[in-house]
Amino acid sequence: MIPRRLGRTTLALELSDQTPSLYLDLEAREDRLKLSEPALFLKQFEDRLVILDEVHRVPELFPALRGLIDQGRRKGLRTGRYLLLGSASMDLLRQSGESLAGRITHVDLGPLDVLELHSSNEDSTRLWVRGGFPDSYLASDDRGSFGWRKDFIRSYLERELPLLGPRIPTETLERLWIMLAHNQGGLLNASRLATSLMVSAQTAARYIDLLSDLLLVRRLPPYHANAGKRIVKSPKVYVRDSGIVHALLGIADFNALSGHPVVGLSWEGFVIENLLAAAPPFTIASFYRTAAGAEIDLVLEVPGHGIWAIDIKRGVSARPEKGFHNACLDLRPARRVAVNSGTGRYRISEDVEAAGLFELASELAGL
Numbered sequence: 001m002i003p004r005r006l007g008r009t010t011l012a013l014e015l016s017d018q019t020p021s022l023y024l025d026l027e028a029r030e031d032r033l034k035l036s037e038p039a040l041f042l043k044q045f046e047d048r049l050v051i052l053d054e055v056h057r058v059p060e061l062f063p064a065l066r067g068l069i070d071q072g073r074r075k076g077l078r079t080g081r082y083l084l085l086g087s088a089s090m091d092l093l094r095q096s097g098e099s100l101a102g103r104i105t106h107v108d109l110g111p112l113d114v115l116e117l118h119s120s121n122e123d124s125t126r127l128w129v130r131g132g133f134p135d136s137y138l139a140s141d142d143r144g145s146f147g148w149r150k151d152f153i154r155s156y157l158e159r160e161l162p163l164l165g166p167r168i169p170t171e172t173l174e175r176l177w178i179m180l181a182h183n184q185g186g187l188l189n190a191s192r193l194a195t196s197l198m199v200s201a202q203t204a205a206r207y208i209d210l211l212s213d214l215l216l217v218r219r220l221p222p223y224h225a226n227a228g229k230r231i232v233k234s235p236k237v238y239v240r241d242s243g244i245v246h247a248l249l250g251i252a253d254f255n256a257l258s259g260h261p262v263v264g265l266s267w268e269g270f271v272i273e274n275l276l277a278a279a280p281p282f283t284i285a286s287f288y289r290t291a292a293g294a295e296i297d298l299v300l301e302v303p304g305h306g307i308w309a310i311d312i313k314r315g316v317s318a319r320p321e322k323g324f325h326n327a328c329l330d331l332r333p334a335r336r337v338a339v340n341s342g343t344g345r346y347r348i349s350e351d352v353e354a355a356g357l358f359e360l361a362s363e364l365a366g367l
Contacts, residue, residue, distance in 0.1 A: 020047065020048045020049070021048055021049040021050070021051060022045050022048050022049070022050045022051065023051045023053065024050070024051065024052050024053065025053045025054060026052060026053060026054040026055060026057045026058050027053075027054045027057060032057070032058060035058060035061060038061055038064040038065070038068075039064045039067060039068060042064070042065075042068055043068065043071075046072060046075075046077060046081075049080060049081065049082075049083060050081065050082050050083070051082075051083045051085070052082065052083070052084050052085065053085045053086070054085065054086055055084045055085060055086040056086035057086075062099035062100060063099050065082060065099070065100065066099045066100055066103065069081065069082075069100070069103045070103075108215065110132070110273070110277050111131060111132020111133060111240075111241050111273070112127060112132035112133075112134060112137055113127075113132065113273070113274045113277045113278070113361070114127065114274050114357055114358050114361055115274075115277075115278055115358070115361050115362065115365055121341075121342070121343050121356075121358075124357065124358065125254065125341075127242075127270075128242050128266070128267065128270045129142070129242070129243070129246065129253065129254050129257055130142070130145045130149075130243045130246075131149065131241040131242050131243015131244055131245075131246070131247075132241055132242075132243065133148070133149070133152065133241065133243060135148050136148050136149050136152075136243050137243075142252055142253040142254075143252065145243070146246075146247060146252040146253070149243055149244060149246075149247035150247050152244075152247075153174075153177075153244065153247060153248065157170045157173060157174050157177075158170055161173065161210075161214075168207065168210070172197055172199065172207070173207060173210075173211075175196075175197060176193065176197060176204070176207050176208070176211075177211065177216075177239070177248055178248045178249070179193060179196060179197075180208075180211075180217060180237055180239055181239050181244075181245045181248040181249050181262070182249065182262070183237065184237075184238060184239060184245055184262055184265040184266055184268075184269055185236055185237075185238055185265035185268050185269055186236065186237065186265075187232065187234040187235070187236055187237075188208070188219065188234050188235050188236070188237045189234070190204045190205045190208065191204075193208075208237070215240065216239065216240060216241075216244070217237060217238065217239055217240060218237070218238045218240050218269075218272070218273070219235040219236070219237055220235055220236045220237075220238065220272070220285060220286060220287050220298075221235045221286050221287075222234070222235065222236075222286060222287060222288065222289065223286040223287065223288040223296075223299045223331070225331070229290045229291075229292075229294075229330060230290055230291035230292070231288070231289065231290055231291075232289040232290070232291070236287055238268075238269040238272065238273075239269070240269070240273055241273075242266055242269060242270040242273075245262065245266050245269065246266065249262060263314065264314055267312070267314040267341065268297060268312045271298075271312045271339055271357055272285070272297075272298055272312070274357055274361050275298065275300070275310070275339075275357075275360065275361055275364060277361075278361040278362070278364040278365040279300060279302065279364045279365075279367075280302060280303060280364065280367045281303075282303050283300055283301065283302050283303065283364075284300070284301040285298065285299070285300055285301075286298075286299045286301075287299060288309075288327050288330070288331060289327075290327070290330070292326070293322075293323045293326070294323050294324075294326040294327035294329075294330060295323040295324065295327055296309045296310065296311065296324060296327045296328070296331070297310060297311055297312040298310040298312065299331070299333075300364075302364070302367065304367075305334060305335075305367060306333065306334030306335070307331060307332075307333040307334055307335075308333055308334065308335040308336075308337065309324070309327065309328050309331060309333035309335065309336045309337070310337050310338075310339055310360075311324045311336075311337070311338045311339070312338075312339050313338060313339070313340050313341075314340070314341050315340060315341065316340055316341060316342035317340070317342075318338070318340055319338065319348055319354075320336075320338050320348070320352060324338075328351075335353075336351055336352045336353070337352070337353050337354075337355055337360060338352060338353070338354045338355070339354075339355055339356070339357055339360055340354055340355075340356065341356075341357070342356050343356040343358065343359070344356055344359065345359050345360075
């Protein structure tokens with residue numbers, strides 16, 4: 001099953017252009033009616049790839065799919081029969097796990113990233129400002145991109161979220177989303193958010209859980225290995241798509257972003273999302289911060305390659321500060337990299353390398 005994430009709506013499969021397929025859009029009433037007897041209808045297409053888009057709208061489909069998959073296995077039909085596209089509702093994922101355990105692979109589809117652009121630093125800046133939704137990034141101008149994102153936020157809150165779980169006040173969730181954008185990259189304080197929203201801390205935490213489950217928000221956990229230090233224990237919270245951050249804050253273009261207080265942390269979140277999209281499977285991401293001021297923006301535990309300490313700076317020639325070096329003395333990472341908004345790579349010191357986002361993402365993707 002493919003939980004639809006922040007923008008990519010297609011999946012590259014190892015199929016030839018001539019692979020026969022059937023596409024059903026389950027937002028369309030006529031396609032939903034075709035599945036009123038799903039086993040009877042889908043059994044006719046055993047020789048095709050069946051693409052079921054917006055599958056979260058027909059959750060009762062999963063038991064029928066389980067039977068069809070098992071019947072096909074007895075005939076030697078193993079993988080690549082169904083491609084399910086839909087929102088990452090936890091209720092939906094739970095249903096799919098119960099009904100299709102051992103018969104399904106989940107793939108999170110992220111936004112467009114710098115490696116997919118294969119182009120100039122200018123395009124990376126546009127990706128940062130507009131975010132990774134294809135329609136936002138590819139808009140003819142900044143005004144059109146900004147309008148698309150504002151419309152997306154409104155429609156998602158009013159139309160999509162009510163389909164994915166218990167009724168949540170739209171206005172409350174919108175205020176929370178905006179508050180998280182204002183606090184981009186800040187430590188999670190559910191009690192403070194709850195006070196501002198006039199709800200309980202448990203309710204605020206539940207709302208954040210929902211946004212996280214829908215892959216709209218990332219909670220970056222603290223790194224806890226060094227028990228001898230007074231380490232910050234709260235996670236940091238990021239709105240995952242930078243374009244959505246800017247739309248929530250009313251930032252329409254690069255000029256407005258450059259003078260806004262969120263600019264540095266917006267860049268930090270953008271870098272983190274791109275690096276995690278490129279990182280090898282099973283990479284563990286966290287941050288490190290102590291009460292004494294030692295800090296690493298992103299700690300990657302890369303399988304087979306040790307710990308990477310990553311400092312994130314927006315400037316082209318910015319260097320890590322004392323807190324980064326002190327944190328590295330605590331963690332003793334295998335790699336120390338300062339990611340900046342330029343291109344190329346060079347040595348800052350004997351043990352610290354500076355690299356552009358594209359270069360470091362390319363290295364991670366190649367591991």
